[in-house]
Amino acid sequence: MKSKNYILEMFPYPSGNIHMGHVRNYVIGDICARYHKLKGDDVIHPMGWDAFGLPAENAAIQFKTHPKDWTLENIKNMKSQLKKLNLDLDWDRELATCNSDYYRYQQELFIDLYNAGLAYKKDALVNWDPIDQTVLANEQVIDGKGWRTGAEVEKKNLSQWFFKITHYAEELLSGLEKLDLWPEKVKTMQKNWIGRSVGAEIKFKIAGKDNFLNIFTTRPDTIYGATFIAVSINHKIVRDCLGDSEIKKIKNEFDQISDEKEKLGFSLKLNCIHPILDKEIPIYVANFVLDTYGEGAIFGCPAHDERDYDFAKKYSLPIIKVIECNDDELPYIGNGKVINSPMLNGFEKDEAIDKITNYFKKTGIGSEKVNYKIRDWGVSRQRYWGCPIPVIYYEDGSYRVLDKSELPVFLPYDVKLEGKGNALLKNDEWRNIICSKTKKPAFRETDTLDTFVDSSWYYIRFLNNKLEKPFEPNNVNNFLPVDKYIGGIEHAILHLLYSRFFMKALRDIYKLKVDEPFKQLFTQGMITHKTYKTQKNEWVMPKDVYLENGNLYKLKTKEIVLEGPSEKMSKSKKNVIEPDEILKEYGIDATRIFMISDSPPDRELEWTEEGIQSSKNLTHRIVKYFSQEQSQIDQSTKKKVEKFIHDIEMNILNFSLNKCVADIYTLFNFLERKKIYLYNHDLSKKILTCLFPIMPNLSISLNKSIFNANDFDTWPIVDLELLKENEIRLPVQIQGKLVTTIDTLKGYKENEILKEIYKLDKIKNKIVNKKIVKVINVQDKIINIITS
RNA sequence: GCGCCAGUGGCGGAAUGGUAGACGCGCUGGUCUUAGGAACCAGUGGGCAACCGUGGGGGUUCGAGUCCCUCCUGGCGCACCA
Numbered sequence: 001m002k003s004k005n006y007i008l009e010m011f012p013y014p015s016g017n018i019h020m021g022h023v024r025n026y027v028i029g030d031i032c033a034r035y036h037k038l039k040g041d042d043v044i045h046p047m048g049w050d051a052f053g054l055p056a057e058n059a060a061i062q063f064k065t066h067p068k069d070w071t072l073e074n075i076k077n078m079k080s081q082l083k084k085l086n087l088d089l090d091w092d093r094e095l096a097t098c099n100s101d102y103y104r105y106q107q108e109l110f111i112d113l114y115n116a117g118l119a120y121k122k123d124a125l126v127n128w129d130p131i132d133q134t135v136l137a138n139e140q141v142i143d144g145k146g147w148r149t150g151a152e153v154e155k156k157n158l159s160q161w162f163f164k165i166t167h168y169a170e171e172l173l174s175g176l177e178k179l180d181l182w183p184e185k186v187k188t189m190q191k192n193w194i195g196r197s198v199g200a201e202i203k204f205k206i207a208g209k210d211n212f213l214n215i216f217t218t219r220p221d222t223i224y225g226a227t228f229i230a231v232s233i234n235h236k237i238v239r240d241c242l243g244d245s246e247i248k249k250i251k252n253e254f255d256q257i258s259d260e261k262e263k264l265g266f267s268l269k270l271n272c273i274h275p276i277l278d279k280e281i282p283i284y285v286a287n288f289v290l291d292t293y294g295e296g297a298i299f300g301c302p303a304h305d306e307r308d309y310d311f312a313k314k315y316s317l318p319i320i321k322v323i324e325c326n327d328d329e330l331p332y333i334g335n336g337k338v339i340n341s342p343m344l345n346g347f348e349k350d351e352a353i354d355k356i357t358n359y360f361k362k363t364g365i366g367s368e369k370v371n372y373k374i375r376d377w378g379v380s381r382q383r384y385w386g387c388p389i390p391v392i393y394y395e396d397g398s399y400r401v402l403d404k405s406e407l408p409v410f411l412p413y414d415v416k417l418e419g420k421g422n423a424l425l426k427n428d429e430w431r432n433i434i435c436s437k438t439k440k441p442a443f444r445e446t447d448t449l450d451t452f453v454d455s456s457w458y459y460i461r462f463l464n465n466k467l468e469k470p471f472e473p474n475n476v477n478n479f480l481p482v483d484k485y486i487g488g489i490e491h492a493i494l495h496l497l498y499s500r501f502f503m504k505a506l507r508d509i510y511k512l513k514v515d516e517p518f519k520q521l522f523t524q525g526m527i528t529h530k531t532y533k534t535q536k537n538e539w540v541m542p543k544d545v546y547l548e549n550g551n552l553y554k555l556k557t558k559e560i561v562l563e564g565p566s567e568k569m570s571k572s573k574k575n576v577i578e579p580d581e582i583l584k585e586y587g588i589d590a591t592r593i594f595m596i597s598d599s600p601p602d603r604e605l606e607w608t609e610e611g612i613q614s615s616k617n618l619t620h621r622i623v624k625y626f627s628q629e630q631s632q633i634d635q636s637t638k639k640k641v642e643k644f645i646h647d648i649e650m651n652i653l654n655f656s657l658n659k660c661v662a663d664i665y666t667l668f669n670f671l672e673r674k675k676i677y678l679y680n681h682d683l684s685k686k687i688l689t690c691l692f693p694i695m696p697n698l699s700i701s702l703n704k705s706i707f708n709a710n711d712f713d714t715w716p717i718v719d720l721e722l723l724k725e726n727e728i729r730l731p732v733q734i735q736g737k738l739v740t741t742i743d744t745l746k747g748y749k750e751n752e753i754l755k756e757i758y759k760l761d762k763i764k765n766k767i768v769n770k771k772i773v774k775v776i777n778v779q780d781k782i783i784n785i786i787t788s
Numbered sequence: 789g790c791g792c793c794a795g796u797g798g799c800g801g802a803a804u805g806g807u808a809g810a811c812g813c814g815c816u817g818g819u820c821u822u823a824g825g826a827a828c829c830a831g832u833g834g835g836c837a838a839c840c841g842u843g844g845g846g847g848u849u850c851g852a853g854u855c856c857c858u859c860c861u862g863g864c865g866c867a868c869c870a
Contacts, residue, residue, distance in 0.1 A: 195866095290870085307870075371870095621827090733806085737851085
């Protein structure tokens with residue numbers, strides 16, 4: 001029976017042109033796919049388009065076109081470019097997320113998630129990107145800036161749709177351990193993002209009132225050292241104590257701090273009662289308390305927390321040591337015996353935490369708590385070019401999630417895309433409807449879904465892109481997970497975490513047997529290229545630079561040019577290489593070879609003229625080799641070919657594609673040096689079959705011209721007998737240092753070979769007048785002689 | 789600051805604890821050619837040599853690029869996460 005093998009490269013955003021990064025990505029996948037097909041696997045290798053998203057809207061405004069027209073035109077263009085690469089893709093599985101035959105099923109999934117309690121709407125303080133004019137998920141804010149625009153993100157209170165990714169926080173974390181074919185780096189990043197920490201939640205009663213403040217801490221053992229409470233500016237207690245104008249004023253003060261670490265706080269003129277000591281401690285609103293973590297409130301233990309210490313010093317708050325240490329070590333974060341804490345004195349940290357947490361539980365003061373940094377995924381986007389959310393609102397503000405029978409909600413074509421704001425909001429004709437159930441006037445949700453929702457399940461839809469439901473559960477069980485998923489590391493958290501969440505949610509809703517979407521993840525490195533600048537700091541294209549008398553100059557203007565580091569190709573740095581031009585000049589196979597030859601696929605590849613040229617030369621060399629008439633073939637040639645088959649197979653399986661290229665050179669170096677020509681010998685067939693995944697076009701044409709065959713059969717089975725090497729060159733060491741080697745046969749007798757070894761001059765000279773203490777013979781590997 | 793990864797010739801990079809530098813680029817010399825981004829041959833870690841060499845210093849081992857400790861450097865990620 002054929003075994004399935006789902007090989008997938010991250011589908012592209014149809015920006016209009018493929019770039020070298022795409023080429024490298026797809027070549028890696030294509031080599032895998034072609035290899036596994038030759039092995040007889042049932043290979044799935046689809047391609048599609050991540051077609052919703054903002055660039056289309058921006059382009060529409062800029063070029064007075066329509067996002068749909070722009071996108072479809074780009075897809076057409078990019079598809080023809082991909083065709084030129086002649087990749088072995090299942091084009092009949094093609095899909096584009098902007099087509100209603102894709103997004104209508106996404107609307108079904110939205111309804112499923114809603115019914116399962118995994119999609120919900122709430123008022124929330126969200127990240128607002130002022131340039132893209134939309135909300136962003138936490139994952140899409142990097143250093144306080146929008147991931148696409150780089151604009152400073154603002155906080156806005158809006159009613160938004162969320163997916164409950166936190167429901168799976170624990171499983172998303174623990175599941176990482178089973179992903180043994182994922183890069184450690186990606187797993188670490190996800191782990192940090194999920195941010196699990198174990199501690200306690202403690203209730204602090206507010207003095208003179210009936211309510212409590214909930215506080216999460218990982219150090220309940222330091223509770224006796226708590227001398228103040230601090231809350232974030234967005235905590236609801238702040239609104240209870242202060243008026244809008246006061247809050248605004250404080251926010252302003254916080255914003256004005258230039259040193260990020262500087263602590264600033266204002267007393268709420270309110271106290272909390274210490275849950276054990278029965279004393280009152282003040283509540284502050286402080287700039288360093290995160291409102292998105294825990295409950296947005298902390299207890300300050302200045303003696304054993306750096307931040308609390310800074311704050312306490314600034315506002316002259318008491319500092320009480322509760323962990324044994326010297327005064328000059330404060331704030332002391334390390335381990336030690338608990339002191340000044342009647343219930344805990346003398347205990348070490350872990351014991352003390354257990355003990356005090358138990359006490360909290362018993363008395364109802366608090367409880368054990370596992371806290372996660374990850375927040376629910378905000379999926380509403382105030383943009384036109386995305387999947388409509390299947391929800392309607394009534395005049396009284398209530399809403400209804402549509403039934404599946406009411407789908408699809410088509411995205412209207414006739415919209416005015418001028419300037420800023422969501423075009424759907426202005427489209428009354430589309431927006432205003434009569435509810436088919438209540439017959440009441442209603443209006444549609446005008447937010448669309450984050451495009452990361454589109455890419456969270458496309459690999460499932462690829463299994464059957466024409467099905468009149470999202471997917472067929474049996475199909476999913478049989479063909480998922482994706483066996484090899486290849487793409488850039490920039491999606492380490494965003495896309496890959498969302499997809500894992502989706503898989504788990506759909507598993508639970510549809511009773512699927514698949515826990516994880518991607519069994520193996522391979523992250524390919526980016527392509528870099530030399531950069532050049534004039535002395536006026538203008539970037540110069542590498543091809544416009546020439547060398548004269550040891551200096552670099554720019555063509556035409558003859559300005560002096562300085563060479564910069566090799567950097568990721570980008571239009572702004574003018575160091576981009578266009579795939580179309582390269583394919584035209586060097587051909588597909590040479591391009592493919594270069595994409596894998598100079599560095600391991602998961603590392604950076606530096607684009608060089610020499611690199612692409614020598615790849616081209618290799619193809620010429622192979623063609624030339626196979627044009628020679630057949631010669632005598634010896635046993636060593638047969639062995640060499642077997643080794644070649646074996647090595648190249650191992651290297652494809654391990655993604656060590658750079659070593660595949662080395663294997664090819666090694667083979668042809670051997671054959672040419674010995675002037676052994678195989679022409680139409682059976683071995684040629686084997687070699688061409690092994691070359692096929694890497695240089696398919698050349699292999700096909702040689703197969704045709706030499707064997708008059710149109711196809712390759714299966715990947716050759718390695719003859720392990722032939723791989724066994726009988727004659728070996730045995731290294732001989734003295735005191736663990738290599739002295740010489742001796743040619744012998746495998747399976748030699750230790751005492752016999754030693755006799756031979758002792759006759760060797762190099763050995764004799766070294767052991768003369770010395771006593772041989774010991775001989776270590778690692779059979780067929782090495783001999784090490786230890787002398788006194 | 790914390791975490792992860794990595795440091796090997798002029799360069800990109802190879803090496804299940806067992807001959808360090810496979811393979812490629814570049815370079816040197818040569819052959820052929822009207823010509824060369826062509827092809828072919830020879831060479832290419834350092835040192836005249838004994839020997840020395842995988843960022844530095846320790847350690848484990850008969851034996852370390854590989855394992856352990858420590859420091860340094862670089863890259864990436866996270867970063868007031870209580």
